[in-house]
Amino acid sequence: MSIAVLYALVGIGLFCLGVYALMIHAHLLRKILALNIMGSGVFMVLLALAGRTEIMPDPVPAAMVITGIVVAVSATAFALALMLKISAVTGRAELNDEEEK
Amino acid sequence: MGDFLLTMPWAVVLILLPLVGAIVCFLWPKNVNQLGLVTLAGVFLSVVGLGAWLLENGVYHHAVGGWNAPLGIHLYADGLSLVMLGITALVGLFVSVYATAYFDRVQSEQFWPLWLFLLTALNALFLSADMFNLYVTLELLGLSAVALVALAGGKAALNGAMRYLLASLLGSLLFLFGVALLYHTYGSLDLAILSEQIEASPTVWMALGLISAGLLLKTALFPLHFWLPPAHASAFSPISALLSALVVKASFYLLLRLWLELFWPISGSVAGLLGILGVMAILWGSLQALRQTRVKMLVAYSTVAQIGYLFLAFPLAMGAGVTAWNAVMYLAISHALAKAAMFMAAGNLLRFGGHDRIADLDQLAQRLPLTVAAFALAGVSLIGLPPSGGFIGKWLLLEAALMQGRWDLAVVIVLGGVLAAMYLFKVLGYAFTEASTPSKVTAVPVRMEWAALLLASGAILLGFLAPLILPLLAIGTPFDAFSSAQEVMS
Numbered sequence: 270m271s272i273a274v275l276y277a278l279v280g281i282g283l284f285c286l287g288v289y290a291l292m293i294h295a296h297l298l299r300k301i302l303a304l305n306i307m308g309s310g311v312f313m314v315l316l317a318l319a320g321r322t323e324i325m326p327d328p329v330p331a332a333m334v335i336t337g338i339v340v341a342v343s344a345t346a347f348a349l350a351l352m353l354k355i356s357a358v359t360g361r362a363e364l365n366d367e368e369e370k
Numbered sequence: 371m372g373d374f375l376l377t378m379p380w381a382v383v384l385i386l387l388p389l390v391g392a393i394v395c396f397l398w399p400k401n402v403n404q405l406g407l408v409t410l411a412g413v414f415l416s417v418v419g420l421g422a423w424l425l426e427n428g429v430y431h432h433a434v435g436g437w438n439a440p441l442g443i444h445l446y447a448d449g450l451s452l453v454m455l456g457i458t459a460l461v462g463l464f465v466s467v468y469a470t471a472y473f474d475r476v477q478s479e480q481f482w483p484l485w486l487f488l489l490t491a492l493n494a495l496f497l498s499a500d501m502f503n504l505y506v507t508l509e510l511l512g513l514s515a516v517a518l519v520a521l522a523g524g525k526a527a528l529n530g531a532m533r534y535l536l537a538s539l540l541g542s543l544l545f546l547f548g549v550a551l552l553y554h555t556y557g558s559l560d561l562a563i564l565s566e567q568i569e570a571s572p573t574v575w576m577a578l579g580l581i582s583a584g585l586l587l588k589t590a591l592f593p594l595h596f597w598l599p600p601a602h603a604s605a606f607s608p609i610s611a612l613l614s615a616l617v618v619k620a621s622f623y624l625l626l627r628l629w630l631e632l633f634w635p636i637s638g639s640v641a642g643l644l645g646i647l648g649v650m651a652i653l654w655g656s657l658q659a660l661r662q663t664r665v666k667m668l669v670a671y672s673t674v675a676q677i678g679y680l681f682l683a684f685p686l687a688m689g690a691g692v693t694a695w696n697a698v699m700y701l702a703i704s705h706a707l708a709k710a711a712m713f714m715a716a717g718n719l720l721r722f723g724g725h726d727r728i729a730d731l732d733q734l735a736q737r738l739p740l741t742v743a744a745f746a747l748a749g750v751s752l753i754g755l756p757p758s759g760g761f762i763g764k765w766l767l768l769e770a771a772l773m774q775g776r777w778d779l780a781v782v783i784v785l786g787g788v789l790a791a792m793y794l795f796k797v798l799g800y801a802f803t804e805a806s807t808p809s810k811v812t813a814v815p816v817r818m819e820w821a822a823l824l825l826a827s828g829a830i831l832l833g834f835l836a837p838l839i840l841p842l843l844a845i846g847t848p849f850d851a852f853s854s855a856q857e858v859m860s
Contacts, residue, residue: 284547300536307543314550333502340509347513348535351520355528364529
């Protein structure tokens with residue numbers, strides 16, 4: 270098994286783990302972390318793509334990963350700020366479904 | 371002047387202008403309303419410029435920075451993008467005028483930069499022809515939309531925003547995974563190159579599944595609509611108007627575009643599935659709308675139902691081709707106008723009575739006639755009564771369904787209209803009667819009433835403009851790949 274295939278498999282594993290965690294955990298911090306892990310999974314797959322040729326690594330996936338990291342960082346920062354706001358208003362960092370009447 | 375119209379790179383202007391506008395609004399919040407309106411007017415004129423260019427020359431291509439595909443990023447515009455850009459600029463302009471009266475000082479300083487970033491993302495999304503670039507615009511769109519929802523600040527809005535953010539990020543990641551798989555198979559991200567090479571294989575199936583799932587989540591097709599009603603109902607009214615009219619349409623546009631360019635050779639059975647989900651969305655969304663006790667919640671669930679209509683075109687297009695796509699685009703733009711007007715009218719009701727409980731709408735027809743008229747006119751288009759834009763859309767869709775003997779879909783199309791009439795008349799009925807508990811009232815600025823009414827009239831006017839808009843849609847024949855494929859298959 271080459272390194273590239275290993276990376277790809279680990280990436281897919283991380284992605285699935287993230288989806289699972291996103292669904293079962295109620296705490297928002299865990300949900301945000303789960304999304305980050307899913308993101309890392311996709312980046313791993315992209316890195317595996319960059320390394321699949323023997324001669325020279327493909328620069329395009331690397332560029333995509335760098336852009337993706339920038340997007341992920343800003344999304345995470347925003348999600349964390351929103352989470353703090355929610356816990357300041359409701360006292361709990363969780364989504365609550367009760368409707369206001 | 372003619373030369374100027376034809377030499378300006380309008381697509382680049384359409385992306386840069388709102389971006390610069392957003393930054394300027396952020397840095398100099400003093401005259402934020404004027405700056406914002408000037409930007410919107412500029413964007414509107416640029417769309418007109420791009421339209422003139424397209425009518426003259428056909429399809430628009432621009433290689434950003436002079437770098438060509440496969441390495442560089444392409445901007446691309448045809449009739450489909452032009453119509454989406456046009457409806458975005460039009461709805462955006464009216465919502466902006468409405469917003470200048472709706473928000474107070476501090477709120478408008480927060481609203482304008484975010485809204486202009488949202489507009490940048492929308493325009494860039496409609497103009498991109500590169501899979502990864504599309505991912506970036508999707509993320510920009512999601513983040514600015516969520517931030518706009520969160521502006522309202524209350525418990526409901528924050529919860530709605532968070533749920534929206536989680537759904538949106540999950541959708542983007544699924545999309546990105548699909549993009550990675552496509553790049554793995556074909557070594558390119560350019561839509562044109564991909565559409566030449568694409569053929570059915572397990573990896574492409576997987577990519578199709580991931581990308582479609584991500585976009586369906588963002589478009590809020592049943593059963594992935596759970597995030598939409600709380601987010602759209604709890605945001606400030608002009609923002610609900612933008613989200614329902616434009617943001618949901620953007621991910622739908624992307625799905626449609628990718629379907630037409632990439633996935634049509636391998637999409638047969640999946641198109642049927644999308645149609646079934648569309649039918650369920652129409653029924654479920656309408657029934658939920660009937661159950662609601664608050665105007666904004668009702669309007670939000672009506673969006674869930676109307677999104678269902680857009681997906682009926684997928685199974686019909688296999689046999690009816692261009693008619694079905696024309697129908698769906700017509701429905702999309704009429705819904706954009708009507709739903710924006712309806713949310714603005716709901717905002718006026720909220721401002722007037724301080725609440726939007728349907729049962730307590732106290733004789734609004736007499737006291738707020740322009741707003742109720744706007745609500746009713748928008749309703750006419752949503753129900754699909756002639757002579758509105760919604761009628762043309764549904765008519766074309768019915769025609770496509772009957773042409774292929776799809777009576778089941780035809781029945782749903784009509785039934786959805788009846789259900790829409792039921793939930794909208796529920797609101798209008800209460801607007802004419804006296805409520806048991808009279809509430810204190812505040813005056814509604816004239817601008818807010820007229821903005822809603824004009825936009826609603828626009829949705830009616832669309833019913834007469836079909837001979838104008840359908841040829842625009844056909845520029846660059848975005849639906850042609852599909853019909854030629856049919857000929858091969860049949």
